[in-house]
Amino acid sequence: MQLTDKQIELIQATIPTLQQHGVELTRYFYNRMLSNHPELKETFNLGNQRNDAQPQALAKAILAYAQNITKLQNLGDAVSQIAHRHVSLDIQPEQYPIVGTNLLHSISEVLNVPMDSELIAAWTAAYQQLADILIKTEANLYQQQEKNYGGWNGWKKFKIVDKQPESSEITSFYLQPADNTPLPTYQPGQYISVRVMVPQLGIKQPRQYSLSDSNHPDYFRISIKKEAADQQHEAGYVSNTLHQHYHIGDEIEATHPTGTFLLHHTDKSIVLISAGVGITPMIAILNTLAANKNQQHISFIHACRNSDVLAMHQHIIGLQQSMHNLHSYLACENPGTELMADKKGRLELSELDNSLLPSDADYYLCGPKAFMHSQYQALRKLHIPQNQIFMELFGTGGFSQHAA
Numbered sequence: 001m002q003l004t005d006k007q008i009e010l011i012q013a014t015i016p017t018l019q020q021h022g023v024e025l026t027r028y029f030y031n032r033m034l035s036n037h038p039e040l041k042e043t044f045n046l047g048n049q050r051n052d053a054q055p056q057a058l059a060k061a062i063l064a065y066a067q068n069i070t071k072l073q074n075l076g077d078a079v080s081q082i083a084h085r086h087v088s089l090d091i092q093p094e095q096y097p098i099v100g101t102n103l104l105h106s107i108s109e110v111l112n113v114p115m116d117s118e119l120i121a122a123w124t125a126a127y128q129q130l131a132d133i134l135i136k137t138e139a140n141l142y143q144q145q146e147k148n149y150g151g152w153n154g155w156k157k158f159k160i161v162d163k164q165p166e167s168s169e170i171t172s173f174y175l176q177p178a179d180n181t182p183l184p185t186y187q188p189g190q191y192i193s194v195r196v197m198v199p200q201l202g203i204k205q206p207r208q209y210s211l212s213d214s215n216h217p218d219y220f221r222i223s224i225k226k227e228a229a230d231q232q233h234e235a236g237y238v239s240n241t242l243h244q245h246y247h248i249g250d251e252i253e254a255t256h257p258t259g260t261f262l263l264h265h266t267d268k269s270i271v272l273i274s275a276g277v278g279i280t281p282m283i284a285i286l287n288t289l290a291a292n293k294n295q296q297h298i299s300f301i302h303a304c305r306n307s308d309v310l311a312m313h314q315h316i317i318g319l320q321q322s323m324h325n326l327h328s329y330l331a332c333e334n335p336g337t338e339l340m341a342d343k344k345g346r347l348e349l350s351e352l353d354n355s356l357l358p359s360d361a362d363y364y365l366c367g368p369k370a371f372m373h374s375q376y377q378a379l380r381k382l383h384i385p386q387n388q389i390f391m392e393l394f395g396t397g398g399f400s401q402h403a404a
Helices: 005-012 015-037 040-041 046-052 053-067 070-089 092-109 120-145 235-244 276-291 311-323 370-380
Strands: 156-165 170-175 189-199 203-210 220-225 253-254 269-273 298-306 324-336 362-367 389-393
Touching: 005 015, 015 040, 015 053, 040 053, 040 092, 040 170, 040 189, 040 203, 046 053, 046 235, 053 070, 070 120, 070 189, 070 269, 120 189, 170 370, 189 220, 189 235, 203 235, 220 235, 235 389, 269 276, 276 298, 276 311, 311 324, 311 362, 311 389, 362 370
Parallel strands: 269 298, 269 362, 298 324, 362 389
Antiparallel strands: 156 170, 156 253, 170 220, 189 203, 189 253
């Protein structure tokens, strides 16, 4: 759907209002939609509703869309990432009108604008334009998944065949198809969605987890951090349910691997920088490089809070025995007496030797938002070009979260 010049002007005129009241609008929207369509509670992450992450992410996305309404090509990478997340959650075209109706009514009700106004008509056209783009992109992804050997669409039952603790917080779950069908291959760095019944909610909830190993013909591995409650956040619904209530032999639902956090050049030097559970896609990348016997320089740089929460460290040390091109660096805020960390304290890339940070390497970042931001800024100060930096942020997706 092509917007008229007048509609574009009206959309752009709402930018100051979105900047000031966007989160208020999106909070209202989610409450309205989930009240009118409670069945969608099994599609949306209620944890991110509870901690306000989803309304904030949507507010930023709507603002970015309005700001780029005449140059949607600027949002190409973000549109692709959102489409991958939607496909991972089995979002279908018939759900778009539900979202659109509730969003338009929310704009009308929060901004006190009549539904028959020119502004609502403009946003109706703008929403349909974006929906058409996403539906088409997602249809192509669904089609590709079905074509893959072992591929499928939607939710599929998997059996937990092993469960291994990796640290005091992280546990690996090994998943095999309950119907014993073959598994598709995936790119290291991609993720799957899993869906389980959460007892305290009485409904199913989905979450997206990176695959934490290279391709294996008979299982997927995901490594999940148990999100404990703290002063700012309540305990994670799905991660705690999986850690406490799901065991070997139990079944969960999962979707086909997807995602855009991929190796871009397998023949270039590679630097993997992670913190906390952000190590999981990096392990998948590293294990794939090891399996393929890639010979380029690899730096594996990780940050952790303490030795108890550090996952998969011995695995990396073991790989170094056979991979002479692998160079590791660990920064640990409280390593204790047994852990041999390269630095006691927070990771500061400016302190690292150039041999760990080649100027011509591709850089991959994964971890909490604040960590990602600080490492990205540090790399830019070290004159690493933006087009050599690739990032994966765990949590809600949005147009504004992708700096590279």
